Amino acid sequence: xxxxxxxxxxxxxxxxxxxxxxxxxxxxxxxxxxxxxxxxxxxxxxxxxxxxxxxxxxxxxxxxxxxxxxxxxxxxxxxxxxxxxxxxxxxxxxxxxxxxxxxxxxx
Amino acid sequence: xxxxxxxxxxxxxxxxxxxxxxxxxxxxxxxxxxxxxxxxxxxxxxxxxxxxxxxxxxxxxxxxxxxxxxxxxxxxxxxxxxxxxxxxxxxxxxxxxxxxxxxxxxxxxxxxxxxxxxxxxxx
Numbered sequence: 001x002x003x004x005x006x007x008x009x010x011x012x013x014x015x016x017x018x019x020x021x022x023x024x025x026x027x028x029x030x031x032x033x034x035x036x037x038x039x040x041x042x043x044x045x046x047x048x049x050x051x052x053x054x055x056x057x058x059x060x061x062x063x064x065x066x067x068x069x070x071x072x073x074x075x076x077x078x079x080x081x082x083x084x085x086x087x088x089x090x091x092x093x094x095x096x097x098x099x100x101x102x103x104x105x106x107x
Numbered sequence: 108x109x110x111x112x113x114x115x116x117x118x119x120x121x122x123x124x125x126x127x128x129x130x131x132x133x134x135x136x137x138x139x140x141x142x143x144x145x146x147x148x149x150x151x152x153x154x155x156x157x158x159x160x161x162x163x164x165x166x167x168x169x170x171x172x173x174x175x176x177x178x179x180x181x182x183x184x185x186x187x188x189x190x191x192x193x194x195x196x197x198x199x200x201x202x203x204x205x206x207x208x209x210x211x212x213x214x215x216x217x218x219x220x221x222x223x224x225x226x227x228x229x230x
Contacts, residue, residue: 032214036152043202043220044152055218087152091214095168098152 002026002090004099012107017078021102023071023088031067032092038101039084048073049091075104109134109219111203116224119193129186129203129221137181140206142217143188145226147199155201156188157211166211171197193228200225 003026013019023033031051036044046055048064051071061076075082083106088099115127127143143155156167156177165177176189186203200223207216 034216036217043222044217045220046216046218049216049218089152089217091216094166094213096154096213096215096217098154100151 001095002029002093002097004088004090004097006086006088006099006102008102009100010103010105012105013078014107015078015080017107019075019078019082019104021073021086021088021104023066023073023099025069025071025090025092028068029090029092032090033064033066033071034089034091035062035064035073036087036089037082037084038087044087047086078104109136109205111205111219111221113201113203113221113224116201116226118227118229120230121193121195121228123193125190125193125226127188127190127201127203127224127226129188131184131186131205136184136186136205138209140209140211140215141177141179141186142204142206142211142215143177143186143201144204144217144220145197145199145201146223147196150199154215157206157215158186159211160209164211190226193226195228198226198228 033051035048038044052064085101085103110133113129142157158165158177174192178187202220202223204217204220
């Protein structure tokens with residue numbers, strides 16, 4: 001199985017800050033990388049697919065980049081509704097695997 | 108846009124069985140693969156099983172292979188997960204999610220997700 005790692009595991013930030021989360025795959029996955037946001041007690045919601053394509057309805061302050069093994073999710077101008085846990089997922093190989101998550105909380 | 112609602116979770120003893128259901132509304136899921144993904148309390152996400160649009164092809168995580176069975180009834184816009192020989196490490200929220208393609212094999216794009224149903228395996 002492809003192992004996914006994320007860093008940091010948690011980050012404290014303020015409204016208006018820029019936050020960057022890194023995701024690394026144990027082997028190359030081209031651009032088959034998705035990002036999800038999960039709020040407490042809620043299901044994950046798709047933010048970005050194909051490493052950098054925003055899902056319909058996702059604010060443009062979210063952006064993704066990378067290919068191969070290294071990927072980033074950037075949240076510019078952090079908003080109160082962005083405090084959540086973020087997961088990356090590789091969609092290249094069976095089985096689909098997720099990173100352990102990065103919790104973004106209020107400083 | 109499709110909405111997914113899971114049901115069937117609850118408290119069950121180790122070794123027993125439980126069947127989860129997921130009903131879709133708002134849009135058809137007939138042409139799309141469907142999946143179950145689970146999350147242990149306070150933990151990360153784990154893909155459990157997937158099924159093709161016709162139901163003819165299925166796949167399972169090693170952790171559930173031989174114990175769980177995924178199925179679907181397109182006439183009822185429904186997805187199921189029959190969970191046999193339950194173990195305590197099967198405890199968690201179980202989400203059904205729709206794929207963007209007709210086959211369950213990668214690449215997978217899971218969207219949307221249901222709200223989840225909690226399964227607790229304990230004596």
